[in-house]
Amino acid sequence: MKVALVHDCLRTYGDAERVLAVIHQIYPQAPVFTAFIDRHRLGDDWQHFADWHICTSWAQRLPAIARYYWGYRGLCPYFWEALDLSGFDLVLSSSGGYLSHSVLTRADALHLCYCHTPSRSLWEPATYAPRLSRSSNWIDTNLRQYDFYAMQRVDQLFTNSETVARRIQKYYRRTATVVVPPVKVAATGKAGERYYLYAGELAPQQQVDLVVQACRELEQPLVIVGLGNAQAPDYQAYQSYLRQLGGTVQFIDNPSKAEMAQIYANTRALIFPRTDADFGFTPVEAMGYGVPVIASAQSGIREVVLNYRTGLLFAEATVAGLCQTLTQFEGLRFFSHACIQRAEEFAEATFIDRFKWLVAQAIDANQQGKETTST
Numbered sequence: 001m002k003v004a005l006v007h008d009c010l011r012t013y014g015d016a017e018r019v020l021a022v023i024h025q026i027y028p029q030a031p032v033f034t035a036f037i038d039r040h041r042l043g044d045d046w047q048h049f050a051d052w053h054i055c056t057s058w059a060q061r062l063p064a065i066a067r068y069y070w071g072y073r074g075l076c077p078y079f080w081e082a083l084d085l086s087g088f089d090l091v092l093s094s095s096g097g098y099l100s101h102s103v104l105t106r107a108d109a110l111h112l113c114y115c116h117t118p119s120r121s122l123w124e125p126a127t128y129a130p131r132l133s134r135s136s137n138w139i140d141t142n143l144r145q146y147d148f149y150a151m152q153r154v155d156q157l158f159t160n161s162e163t164v165a166r167r168i169q170k171y172y173r174r175t176a177t178v179v180v181p182p183v184k185v186a187a188t189g190k191a192g193e194r195y196y197l198y199a200g201e202l203a204p205q206q207q208v209d210l211v212v213q214a215c216r217e218l219e220q221p222l223v224i225v226g227l228g229n230a231q232a233p234d235y236q237a238y239q240s241y242l243r244q245l246g247g248t249v250q251f252i253d254n255p256s257k258a259e260m261a262q263i264y265a266n267t268r269a270l271i272f273p274r275t276d277a278d279f280g281f282t283p284v285e286a287m288g289y290g291v292p293v294i295a296s297a298q299s300g301i302r303e304v305v306l307n308y309r310t311g312l313l314f315a316e317a318t319v320a321g322l323c324q325t326l327t328q329f330e331g332l333r334f335f336s337h338a339c340i341q342r343a344e345e346f347a348e349a350t351f352i353d354r355f356k357w358l359v360a361q362a363i364d365a366n367q368q369g370k371e372t373t374s375t
Helices: 015-026 039-048 069-081 134-152 162-172 208-218 233-244 257-265 281-288 319-330 336-346 348-374
Strands: 003-007 032-034 054-056 090-095 110-115 156-159 176-178 195-200 222-226 249-253 267-272 293-296 311-314
Touching: 003 015, 015 090, 015 348, 069 134, 090 348, 110 348, 134 162, 156 162, 156 348, 162 176, 195 208, 195 257, 195 281, 208 222, 208 233, 208 249, 208 319, 222 233, 222 257, 233 249, 257 267, 267 281, 267 319, 281 293, 281 336, 293 319, 311 319, 336 348
Parallel strands: 003 032, 003 090, 032 054, 090 110, 110 156, 156 176, 195 222, 195 267, 222 249, 267 293, 293 311
Antiparallel strands: none
């Protein structure tokens, strides 16, 4: 079969891009279609895609698309529908906020979508896009209608968690099969005693300030590992803001794999504060090193962390709530082998086996449907 991969856009090397990378590992010869590439923002992370066959849409030629990509969102249907996928028998879309599932395929082609999440700013605008103008509201109203009907063209959906599966059912009236994302698991190590750790993107939506303030109040040492392009203005601005909050905080930008292993070896627990996260690679990676995780019970991480076995879940996303959980954590004992055992359930090999099996099932069902129709 001729296979094509489709992905929203290549701006960062985040969780969605990690999933895409493993799917590309399964289908290394498949071209990747995407709306646009932001090489500057990717920085050194471009190396993950450098040897791929990537085709961008005409959005790549729009003025300042990398900076104002969200302002062009009303053109998304035209980006995707202009792509010519008529030569492909199997299309695998990796879709999120930029609606890449909207591509058009042949009537007899099979389109499978790994939906990371329905666009939060479209479907939950009061929370994720509260300051939009009236014209923007009009655009998003039309985009929601388009998004709904575009998703009906997809033959089968996969997603990363039950949390997102419920969202897909609510907004699209579709059932999605959960295929937990692929994580590289070290499967060795144990927690240390020196400090608490936050590792991930440095951006306001990650709520890292909550961690800094809680550790400052309890006088606990904290290490913040920033992942991403450290030269990007928004990265530097948020890091500067976190420094101003005070406390015993050490900042490390983009450590190597060996350095990250050493950081985990001295970590009491990873703190993953984001309340609206659907899935997190970093919590699983931490557990793979035998490190327990403290995360929000409001997020999809509650499906990853086993409360009181591989970490703790805090109910209130406040400094007081996190402080209470950290104090409780200090009086408990967590076993590294339990953390590692849990992390191995999310290993890359597990994802690859399950994803390939589900795709094979979908291909068989599609072929049987064609035979039934022809007779």
